[in-house]
Amino acid sequence: MIEIIGTNAGLVWNVLHENGQLSVKAVKKATKIKSEKDVYAALGWLAKEGKLVFEEKEGELFVSLA
Numbered sequence: 914m915i916e917i918i919g920t921n922a923g924l925v926w927n928v929l930h931e932n933g934q935l936s937v938k939a940v941k942k943a944t945k946i947k948s949e950k951d952v953y954a955a956l957g958w959l960a961k962e963g964k965l966v967f968e969e970k971e972g973e974l975f976v977s978l979a
Contacts, residue, residue: 921946921955926964926978934968934977 924944929935932943941952956976959965968975 917951918954918958921951922958925952925955926959929965929976929978934975937974937976940976 921944924946925940928940928943932939935943937952937956940956941949944952944955946952946955956965960967964979966977966979968977
């Protein structure tokens with residue numbers, strides 16, 4: 914499971930690096946990660962490493978690289 918989370922974290926990082934700030938929904942779509950829980954696990958991995966900035970806009974969560 915840790916390998917999958919790490920792989921997904923790499924996918925998320927690459928998408929954010931290429932596109933800038935995105936909603937979590939857009940990250941899920943762009944990475945083609947199937948499960949929302951897997952997206953949040955990857956975001957948690959990157960957040961723990963201090964690599965993400967989160968912002969809430971009109972009730973929707975957006976994320977970008979720090």
